[in-house]
Amino acid sequence: MDPALYRVVANRRETSDVSSLTLAPLKAEMAVAPPRHGQFNMLTAFGVGEAAISVSRSSRLSGRDSGQGLHTAGAGSIVHTIRDVGAVTHALCVASAGSLVGVRGPFGQGWGAEDGDWLAEGDVVVVAGGIGLAPLRSVVDDLAGRSTDASGRLRGRLFVIAGAREQAQVIFADDLARWAALGAIVSVTVDVSTPGWTGHVGLVTAQIAPAGIDPGGARALVCGPEIMMRFTAAALEKLGMDPSRIFVSLERNMQCGLGWCGHCQLGPLILCRDGPIVAYGGAVTHLMRERER
Ligand SMILES: Cc1cc2nc3c(=O)[nH]c(=O)nc-3n(C[C@H](O)[C@H](O)[C@H](O)COP(=O)(O)OP(=O)(O)OC[C@H]3O[C@@H](n4cnc5c(N)ncnc54)[C@H](O)[C@@H]3O)c2cc1C
Ligand code: FES
Known part of the structure; x- marks a missing residue:
């Protein structure tokens, strides 16, 4: 402690x-x-x-x-x-x-990206809302760093869909540009357009269907406000993705971080130990509708 x-x-x-x-x-x-x-x-x-x-x-x-x-x-x-x-x-x-x-x-449990060559298995789809890009940055860095060919371009398709309230609230703009330069398919969208913004306007969920994701073998990593994760996971499932390959990051009040105090309990899950990253689908779909205690 x-x-x-x-x-x-x-x-x-x-x-x-x-x-x-x-x-x-x-x-x-x-x-x-x-x-x-x-x-x-x-x-x-x-x-x-x-x-x-x-x-x-x-x-x-x-x-x-x-x-x-x-x-x-x-x-x-x-x-x-x-x-x-x-x-x-x-x-x-x-x-x-x-x-x-x-x-x-x-x-807690991480995304699991250290194990295996994800981009060789299928599309990897990263969807972030606001500060939700923070726990995803290192995983994108790692995939981008490990999965490049001799010319430095990505071997496989890595989609990064990031949303923010407005352009001034977009975090890691330099990382997003770097990932795009490596060959990632980066799409940034804002809720409210401000002067000079030339990108997408609207919710991250609107970027999913047009992105051209191949759902077979795809894996998705989603982090942001819970309502955004619910709608994003539903949109990915509608595309045909296997819900057990859609991962969300669930936040609850954390105190000990060690599975002792029970503050972070969500149904059968002790999120500091079993989460924050969990596979969507089954019980988690239902639990995400529960209000935080
Ligand atoms: C596993 C996990 C990872 C997190 N990672 C990050 C991160 O990388 N960057 C980051 O900025 N924050 C992150 N958070 C959220 C962060 O822990 C809270 O914002 C912080 O505890 C608020 O403490 P405070 O004393 O500043 O504000 P408080 O006075 O405790 O809270 C201020 C406001 O924030 C809300 N709030 C408090 N805790 C949370 C929470 N867990 N989720 C959503 N809203 C909350 C409260 O309801 C209140 O409205 C994470 C939370 C968890 C559980
Ligand atoms: S924070 Fe104490 S059990 Fe999870």
Whole structure:
């Protein structure tokens, strides 16, 4: 339960209310275990409290450098991307370089992308709403980093569909452009068009049918507000995708992160242990309609 001490190496402002903190362990022996894609840590803002925050990039994802040297700061460094919604997330978003943050983790089940060559099996479809792109960034980096041919282009089809309220709220614009340059099929859509926006306007679900996804062998990773994940999963199922190959990230109030306190229970699932990433379909389809306790 004791947090490891990490120093803020950089605080990068992504949008008006979202910041990415690059954290490095104060001492190498203090570092938490390498996270898997989609896992989360409990971050402590000292004197304020603790919050569950996904890993958005790491120098050491399960022993492999999938951070590709991007915005990380040496061995053991981790990036978390945080939306300022309350006391803890505010304190983290304004943490300046040099300040200390506590880290416990990594917790939960990830997307599972470390196992196997996903792009060789079929289309991979990543759908994110707002800050939901954070726990998906490292998985896209990893797939893009591992699945390129001799000319540096992707072997296989990787769809990235990202939605935001408006252009100014789009996070990781440079990553989205980089993935597109590698050959990923990237589609960004906003709820509200602002002057200068030339991309799509509307919900992410409207981008699914026209994308040209081949549902046979496809796998989908979805993260965003729960209502968005429900409609996205339903749209992917309607295309013919197997629901057990559609993965969603379920967020509930996390306290211990260790399966002890029961705060994160959703039906039979203890989400800090069995989630946050779960396969859609069956009981999960029903549980996603349950209100958070
Ligand atoms: C597994 C997991 C991964 C997460 N990853 C990230 C991440 O990468 N980046 C990020 O910014 N946030 C993430 N969150 C959400 C984050 O934990 C909450 O926003 C944070 O706990 C809010 O704490 P606070 O003290 O700042 O605000 P509070 O005062 O506790 O809450 C402020 C507002 O946010 C709402 N809220 C609180 N917790 C959640 C939650 N879990 N989901 C949705 N709304 C919530 C409250 O209802 C309230 O309206 C994640 C949550 C979970 C469970
Ligand atoms: S957060 Fe305590 S059991 Fe999941």
